[in-house]
Amino acid sequence: MNDIIANQIYLDNQVNATLIFLICVSTDPVIMLFRIRPGLRSRFLLHLCLSSAKTMNDTTSRAAAAWFTRTLLGVIFLMQGYGKVFTFTIPKLYHMFFLDFEKTFLPKWLIWATAYYTSYTEMICGFLLIVGLFRKCALYLLAADLLIVSFGHGLLEPIWDLQHVIPRAILLIAILVMPGQWDKWNLDRILFAAKNE
Numbered sequence: 001m002n003d004i005i006a007n008q009i010y011l012d013n014q015v016n017a018t019l020i021f022l023i024c025v026s027t028d029p030v031i032m033l034f035r036i037r038p039g040l041r042s043r044f045l046l047h048l049c050l051s052s053a054k055t056m057n058d059t060t061s062r063a064a065a066a067w068f069t070r071t072l073l074g075v076i077f078l079m080q081g082y083g084k085v086f087t088f089t090i091p092k093l094y095h096m097f098f099l100d101f102e103k104t105f106l107p108k109w110l111i112w113a114t115a116y117y118t119s120y121t122e123m124i125c126g127f128l129l130i131v132g133l134f135r136k137c138a139l140y141l142l143a144a145d146l147l148i149v150s151f152g153h154g155l156l157e158p159i160w161d162l163q164h165v166i167p168r169a170i171l172l173i174a175i176l177v178m179p180g181q182w183d184k185w186n187l188d189r190i191l192f193a194a195k196n197e
Contacts (some may be wrong), residue, residue, distance in 0.1 A: 061182075066175070066183035067132075073171040077142060081123025090115055100156055114148060121145045126148030132186020139176055145170065 084093050094115045101111045122145060125138035146169055153160040175183075 002193030019064065063184040064181040067185045069171055069178070070129050070135065070183060070186075072177055073142075073168065073175065074126045075186055076126070076168060076171075077122040078130060081119055081121070081126055084119035085123050088155055093119065101152065104155055106155075112151070118145050118148060130147060132183070132188055133191070135175075135186060135188055136185070142168075143172060143176075 002093075084090070088096065094112065098111050098115045102108060103112075118183075121141050124144050125145075128134050128138040146165060151167055
């Protein structure tokens with residue numbers, strides 16, 4: 001009996017599909033939903049997902065995707081830079097990770113400058129990405145940071161683990177190629193609104 005009612009409600013129209021959802025919620029939702037035939041249940045759940053997606057327009061979805069991607073990359077870099085600057089400190093970091101570069105052709109002053117540059121760039125630019133301030137500058141500085149890190153790892157060890165660089169590079173490239181108008185939730189838009197108009 002429930003199968004016939006569920007089939008009829010679903011097949012009438014989309015408004016009635018919402019009605020079946022309300023019926024499921026008003027009684028025991030888990031049991032009611034699983035009393036519906038499996039084929040109908042999957043079509044019903046698909047319909048619910050699609051109708052929910054229609055209410056969230058493309059502009060909002062793109063803005064959410066841009067915000068999430070930018071913020072995720074910002075958190076990754078901020079936490080790494082914060083750890084280098086405050087947890088390890090640059091001198092300790094230098095002795096842990098940069099000392100081996102003294103055996104290469106690179107001058108010592110450049111190795112020290114690189115230790116400071118990569119650490120502070122990751123921390124500051126990560127924060128800037130999170131709040132959405134000076135996004136393009138932050139992205140370009142972080143791109144240079146990734147190139148420096150990749151060069152350094154490759155210089156010491158030709159075959160090295162890329163697991164830390166590749167995900168960051170993918171996120172960074174995605175943000176760089178993403179149309180700027182998608183990234184609506186940022187401080188740049190608020191502070192420089194007059195300039196953008």
